[in-house]
Amino acid sequence: MITAGFVADEDRDAVTATLRAHLAGLPRRSRFYADLFTAHGVGSATFTGLDDLRKLPFTDKQTLRDSQQEAPPLGRHAGVDMTEVIRVHASTGTTGRPSWVGVTRRDSEAWTEMTARAFVTMGARREDVVLHGAGLTLFVGGLPIRDALERIGCTLVPIGTGATQKAVLALETLGVTALHATPSYIRYLGEHLRGQGRDPRGFGVGKVFVGGEPGGGEPAFQRHVEQEWGARVTEGLGNADMAPVLFAEPPGAGGMRFTGGRHVVVELIDPDSGEPVDPEPGASGELVYTSVDRECCPLVRFRTRDRVLVTGRARDGAPLIRCVGRTDDMLIVLGVNVFPTAIRDIVQTLHPRTSGVLQIVLPGPGPRVEPPLRVEVERGEAPCDPEALRREIEELIRSRLTVRAAVELVPPGSLERTEMKSRLTRVTGSARA
Missing domain, CATH: 3.30.300.30 (ANL, C-terminal domain)
Incomplete structure (x- = not known):
């Protein structure tokens, strides 16, 4: 089953059952999906197994923006009222107007579970002191990752962005063992220290976790950071509209594996034809996400525009990927x-x-x-x-x-x-x- 290529064998039946129930009730909760499914002639009977996802219509970023313009603030696609939302995030707006992302208490718990699993996969451990150098405002790589690192038991240093001198002070005094930031900020911080005549390797950082933009898995970038900091570099990949981190790189694996568990189904498609692509080593395509149990933003076949290459397989057979860029940046x-x-x-x-x-x-x-x-x-x-x-x-x-x-x-x-x-x-x- 091509669609089930990223779903672990032991999760397949549970994911199928939960998603079947989720899709059956979705038109009652979301007017957007009620209209979309009717327009495409599909309904609850259409989905009987994971490979039936390909029969359902895609959702893309522009339709979400249009949905929110028609029914502000969260849009016609939202599955709950604003009173059920405990926090609001936003996409970064790199491809257009930012869109709001509402999170219910149950959604937040799922995000924390998925993101904690991803950081453990990347090598985070309870004993780590993590300098968190990502935006702590609307960015999904900020507060949700704080929640996940605290769930693991790490000592969190929430520096955020725009506070490089405080980051240096933390490096000097707190025994920081790991950094988390975008690849751009990791490069920036290293250059800042070099500009002060200081060697980044002297701070004893052993782990660098990167994400938030393509490039963290580029071999030359990883070699540069590993030489610059004397630290191991691992990468994570997520999406503001679905979850902060859904793929994570085990140390030394040469690619990221799916870590979303039973909350998200992932497809790989040809970005031109929209047809499924088998996630075999060497394959390339665009990632598409479907939420299995999301309350506020229950997206179906959401086109991420993230173009990935399947680099190999993990020991248990799970596909490993690298994000090579966004189809809208190509x-x-x-x-x-x-x-x-x-x-x-x-x-x-x-x-x-x-x-x-x-x-x-x-x-x-x-x-x-x-x-x-x-x-x-x-x-x-x-x-x-x-x-x-x-x-x-x-x-x-x-x-x-x-x-x-x-x-x-x-x-x-x-x-x-x-x-x-x-x-x-x-x-x-x-x-x-």
Whole structure:
């Protein structure tokens, strides 16, 4: 069964039964899904097993935004009234207007369970002192992960973002053993310490947990952070609309495994045709999530736009994945699909001749771009022949990604840093003077 590829064998019957009951009652709770199912001629009798999910219609981000505009604040798709909601989060809005995500008490408990399982998978333990460097406001990688780390029993240091000096103070005084943040902030913090003449390895951090944006699993990035901090790097993947972390990387596994348990069903689909893809090693596709027991945001076949590659299998046979980018960030150069994160991975391999920081400069909104692809790359600290380095980067992009690039080397520190998610592209209209 392709759809059941991410469901553990021991969970399959329970997930099927719970989801069948959930879908049967969904039209009574959500006017959005009542109308959507009617429009597509499907109903409770349509779903008898996990492979029947493919018979149900997709939900996407734009339909959720439209739903909330029609019925604010939580939308026509919400399954409960606002009085049942104990907390509200929001998507980051990187692909458009942010949307609100309501969480009931039961939803929050499920999130904590899933996220705690994910962090244990990544290597978090009760004895860890974790510096939590993610936004503690509306970001689902903030408060829900705090809940999960406290559930595990870790000592939590909730620094958040915009408080790097406090993060340094915590590193100096609290015996921090693990960091959690976006890949962008982990890079930022390391550079900040180096700028003060301090070696990140000297703080004794042994674990780095990253998530919140693609790139944490890039081999060059992981090698860089492991060398910079002397720590093991593991990655997690989640979604604001479904759950903070649903996939997590066991140390040394070479990919993330599904850790959502019985709360979410995952599909892998072809992003163009929408047809199911068997999650066998080497397969590539878009992740689609269906909630099994969600109360407030009971999404059915939600298209995440996260494009992943199946890298292998865990010892128990579970698929392992890497997120290679978002389908809505992808660029098309003469028919070739190019993910900005793939270019960043190439540039990172040349550290310390490059800093690993880059921006792709576009003449207008993508995804179609005429060659050559303009790429600004920061020089690193190591001495180099700039012209030879520029040609080397262009040749690596051409040979690995089969697109022609025009690389411009820029001085160290000249491209924007961020403590949150990095934007790897910039439209010419917002170019630097």
